[in-house]
Amino acid sequence: MVLLFAITRTNAQDILRISEKDQDNKTFENPRNVDINSALTLHLDRDSLLKRINAFDSAGTLPANVKALLKDLQTALQKRGEWIDSLQQAVIDYKKGGRKKFEAFNQTRRKVAVEILALLQDQKLKAYFEEDESRDIWLQLTNAITRRIRDLQQELLASPAYADYRIQVGGWLIRNGQTTPLHLEGFDTNPVGEFYEVERWRFLPTPSQLADLQNMETLARMNEQKDMGLAEILRSNYVQLFTKSLEEKVNKGISDLKTEADKVLASLGIAAVKTDVENVLNAAEALKILLVQKISFYTSLKQNPSFSLSMLLGTLPNDITQLNQGQENVRKELKKLEDDINAARDLVNRKAPLLPQIVATMLTDFATAILGSELIGIAGGTSTIADAALAFSDQVLPLSLKDLPEQAITDLRSTGFREAGDRVLVRLVILKGESKKKIYQENNDVRLYRILPHSETTVGVVFAHPLAPTSIQKQFQMAPYFNLLFKEILGASQKWKRRSGLPNTLLDFSLGLHVSSPDFDKDDVPELGVGVVGSTLKDYLQFGWAYNVFHGTPYVFFGIRLPVPSLGSNNTSATTPSEPGNNQ
């Protein structure tokens, strides 16, 4: 059976190629990762497009002379380097070998000239060659050939042999399993997204960070936290706050849905919607059972004699993955419910007017993973949407080959809110015939990271260890902190960051300034510590040295980014002042 539909995810930039222009005006070809505020140019390689179509239309009614000339020109572009090398070598040999070598040199030169003149038999190519003002004959030739190839491609694209084909090109911004269609000028009628620029230079905490800082100050002032070993700190209020916030997050949305669903399930005559509501409630119930199990485990940690930091760090990633998977299941059922509500919108609006809004709110609430996408990555889970599930809307135009633009630019700042780790995926589809049968599909994608120099603020708690005698009797004291981190200042790893995900995530390292408020004399009056901090593992591990100005004591400290959602995680970093509970 002939393979009629080929899907490829190209790494070799077949037809679609992406280039990036960043805010420093530097251009990068085929990056794997791009800066979050860059402009992306999508290039279509017409030559590859024609080859791809011809692969499906091998009988072809294309003009043979056009195909032959195109082939000759493309061959010439490749041979150019050989010509130059052979001539240069011939001159070197002649200069070394004298008259004996001159004939060889002359033959080489004659051969190259004859080959080029054969190409120039094409009058249009000759005209382009002679019109070119380059002083370098090779550049003159390259420019002329490139121009002529473009002519021929345009001729081919306008050929009646391709009248049956249509091309669609579209893209999406993918974040936390949600997709937002992009606008590619000339390819679709999607609206341009909201303008949003990720702030590069932030020096002050956001309002949500300030709120979190207050919570952490309260936490740190609790008697138990004043003077504890690390294990003691982790198994007490700190961990309980984490579990409590999980419970709250799940219960809130589900109870609203259940209330509305109970009211209308009896009267709502749409079977699909009823089934979907039941599925959502079942998935939510499963998530709740899982939560109860996890909460029970973590709340009993205090009494667990085998509790240790390594045990906690061993179980936590698995539990996070399971909880996020449970949430993803609820989200998928919510999405099906939303689709069926939209299909029967009028009836739903009459019978259960609050239902659509509740579902939309829940989808928003469940869009963010319970515990942050970076932590999912570290825990080995995934938050990516299945690319195969993406489909073009009617606003992506099916274009004939002759109407196809060669490129489109999309400014990431016009794609709305986004965060590091989000993805942009672009897709090209070739359709054939009245039925618009899809015969080829190609994807290309990039991930967004904060690659250019920038600063970030983080707040959280550290465990401070004084380097001189204080009233602290045990190893550590928990203290809230504010860090100002400077990232990618030297620009040394920008190239690496564009090629690999690791330096953008786990191997991200930065230095910065640290301010915290320990209480070394344990008089309930926070002191002021200032110092320097190093941050790594995507700010999940921070460490440094500081000086308690009031107490006159230096101390070292470390912080581990454990999830405490109700505090906005114990270590929240800033993306924008307008986004509450920022996690990055």
Place this chain on the structure above:
Amino acid sequence: MATFIELPNDERQVQEHFQQLLDTPDETIVLVLGSDDVAEQARERVQQIVEANRNNSDIFEFVNFVAVSDPNFILPQLRNLENKTGEVLDNLNDYAILSISPFKNVLAEAVTKDRFLRGKGSISTAILKALALG
């Protein structure tokens, strides 16, 4: 490396120099003809090519650009050469560039003033034609 020579405006000296060039077998000759505005542009263009390719050792090796203010000085000598330009060459004042192949001294390509003005890259075509016939 390519060179540029401006021949003096004396018939006997022009003929002597030109004959010397013809007698040097491995040299490719590209004549820049006339002294009008078009010829001036051609001279300027040729000097730019020579300068740009000063350090290149490939296609411009042993290419001599020779400016002749009055092409009629060398008409008798040109008539003795085989003409493969496809042009009659009755009136050299109509032409901006004339290339001559190495070894065989064949008149390779004659570029009219109109053609030169339409595309100064026609000098490159003239060079290639001369090399192909060498």
